[in-house]
Amino acid sequence: MLLSQLPEDLLYYILSYLDYRSLSRLSQVCRSFYRFVNRDAVWKKIAKALLNTGITREGKDIYPLIRLKDRVKIAQNWYSGICRRRIPLRWKTKLLPWLQLDGDTLFLSQAADIKVYHIHKDSGRLQRSPFEVYSGHKGDVCRFVLTDSLLISGGSDGKIVVHSRRSDVPVEFSGHNQEVNCVDAKDGLIISGSRDRTARIWSLTSTAPRDTIPMCDRVWSVAINPTLSSFVTGTACCENFSPLCIWDVERSISLGTLGSDFRRGAGVLDIRFESPFQLFTCGYDTFIRLWDLRLCPRKCAMEWEEPHDSALYCIQTDGNHMIASGSSYYGVVRLWDKRQTECLQFFQLSSDPVSSPVYCLRFNSSHLYAALATAVHSLDFRQNGTQIR
Structure with a gap:
């Protein structure tokens, strides 16, 4: 330096x-x-300008138990693409897995079950066997979300199952007429979207939906605003002129749409709120878009295009400068710096003759985990090895 x-x-x-x-x-x-x-205060200004150091745009520290000096060192590897690649989990049958990270624990959906693995602190590797398994669906788990005390999943059986992370008794909600493609939950509020062309609003006090909102398209993604006042749905964009719609939580009415001139089939597969006013979306039209709800809703604030014309299945941001995205072909993970329009780094995880999408990815300060059709891949950015492509 x-x-x-x-x-x-x-x-x-x-x-x-x-x-x-x-x-x-x-x-x-x-x-x-x-x-x-070695004091964090010395490194905070430097850390805020780097990728994935845990310091958000507002100055919040996501990883207060890890020395900021160490995170600054690892941030250089994220920027340069220096990491070690591993495959901690494999399976034979092709699945559509989903991931969540909670501290040193990884949650992975495989068919009808959600399995929970400890992450070894020193190596970042997963335990060979799960220490807990959540069941309850008669079909595959499509999506699931974690809160402090609950695990809430939607399945291909049309059901929503609410598991307490502290007890063994799940609660089954009435769900939808067809598979539940997406679910989000915050502070007792649950939003689900389905192939049956409806979005439903639930509370934990009843197993029947509080409201059902008819849609013209399959609902691929939902996200609740951190203020809990609204939520956003992403649809298949086959019948609607815009796949993105904002809804009022209390009144269940539309507050407007985002964007214009979408191509038919430009469905939105993932939505991430980064603040009450800013959200990121990605999907079949190969773009990551940043929307600022304080500005004109017809035009996104920024956009980044997948250079190989691949659909984007999933995204995650670090709350500051970095975006990670998962593509639909050959297990390609890309890292983006929001201050640049071009992709910063990419990693092709799949070496199989048959391509697999990155169905879901999650990262912490040092590791990125990506779920493909037959394996979970990990990238360890604490290494000083050679750059991997």
């Missing part, structure tokens, strides 16, 4: 001791300097 990149107060601290000649004094200064440079 160049001296010009150091914070001003750190430079001043260094320069103030340049004239000391006493070895004993110098030793004391070095010890003091070492303690100083």
Whole structure:
């Protein structure tokens, strides 16, 4: 790191001791300097300008238990694409898996079950066998979401199953007439979307839906605004002129649509709120889009195009500068810097003759996990190895 990149107060601290000649004094200064440079406050300004350090745009620290100095070092590897690739889990039957990360625990849907694996702290590898399995669906799990105390899943059987993460008794909701393609939950509010062309609003106090909203298309994705006042649905865009619609939670009425001039079939497969006013979307039309609800709803604030014309199945952001996306062909994961229009790094995870989409990906400060049709892949960015493509 160049001296010009150091914070001003750190430079001043260094320069103030340049004239000391006493070895004993110098030793004391070095010890003091070492303690100083390991303080998170010294690195926070630097960390905010880098990728995936855990410092959000608002200054919140997502990983307060990990030294910021260490995260800054790992951030260089995220930017340069330096990592070690592993396949911690494989299976024979082709599936449409979904992932969630919760600290040192990975949740993975496989057919009708959701399996829970410990992540080894030092290696980042998964335990061979799950330490817990959530069941309850008669068909495959399509999507699931975690809250602090609940695991809520939607399945191809049309059911929504609510599991308590502290007990063994699941609650089954009436669900939909066809498979539940998407579900989101926050603070007792649950939104689901289905192939039956409806979105439904649920509360934990009843197993029947509070409201059912008719749609003209299959609902591929939903996301609840952090304020809990509204939610966004992403549809297949076969009948509607726009696949993105904002809905009022209390009144179940449309508050408007996002975008215009979508091609037929430009369905939205994933939606992520980054703040109450900003959300990211991706889907079949190969674009990642950032929408700012404070601006004109007809035009997105920014967009990034998948360079190989592949549909984008999933996205995740670090709350600051980085986006990770999963493509529909050959298990391609891309890293994007929001300050640039071109893709920053890409990793082709699938080497099989038959291509597989990245159905879901999740990352923490040091690892990225991606679920393909027959395996979970991991990228460990703590390494000093060679760049992987």
